[in-house]
Amino acid sequence: MLAAIRPDSWNYALFLHVLGAAVLVGALVTAGSMQILGWARDQGGGAAMFARLSFRTLLIVAIPAWFAMRIGAEWIRSKEFPSGADEPGWIGIGYVTAEQFDQWVRPDDMVGKK
């Protein structure tokens, strides 16, 4: 396998994206671990303490990390696919616009008989 080469100008965007994603994973693991410990070992207010820490971890670490990851992703996307042409399908997985959401998600169709 030959080493994959990318333009140097993508590196800042990739760095921001990877750092944001890694910190996001860390924040989610930390918050999840604290929540599980809180549920498993409720001794003298332990659950409340772990729940509070879990929430603060999500608020202070996970949300900024998510923004860093998304900004990095959009930055590198704008460099790799400047006009949106020839964009591979996997990049769009998981993202919908508000218009697409309203068009596709119809709560009335989810309940009752058709």
Add this chain to the structure above:
Amino acid sequence: MSRYDWLLFLHVASAFALVASLVLYTVLIAALWNRDVPSEAVRLFRVQRVGDVLVAIGSIGVLVFGIWLAIDVDGYEVWDGWIIAALVLWIVMGALGSRTGKLYNAARDRALALSRDGSDAPSPELRALLQDRRALWLHVAGIVTVVLLLIDMIFKPGA
């Protein structure tokens, strides 16, 4: 997926585990900073086990899969400057992590000992151990080292 894809996936996943462990330790240090009640500290230190597993998997994984990638991929060699820099940073990270771990493990062991003695009164000694500036700066140095590793991996100076 090709062998290259698997190696790269495992290398990056290990790097994520390593950064995740640092995030967990940072949150733990912040949560313990103003604590002086032994039972609270002991309870919080239970989260440390998750970080210990992540740091072990992450640090060994990045090294093993990173060297494997360097050998497997044409165009990279283990003796390339940026790979040697990464190996040096990995050693520095390990040394800093080991020193940091010893200091915080001493605080955890003291909290456990106080808790086992039945003394759950606020302990100035425990607070001093949890607010050890040397341990904090060693942890910060470890974070800086891992960020430098990430910069080295992405920018590949000299490649």
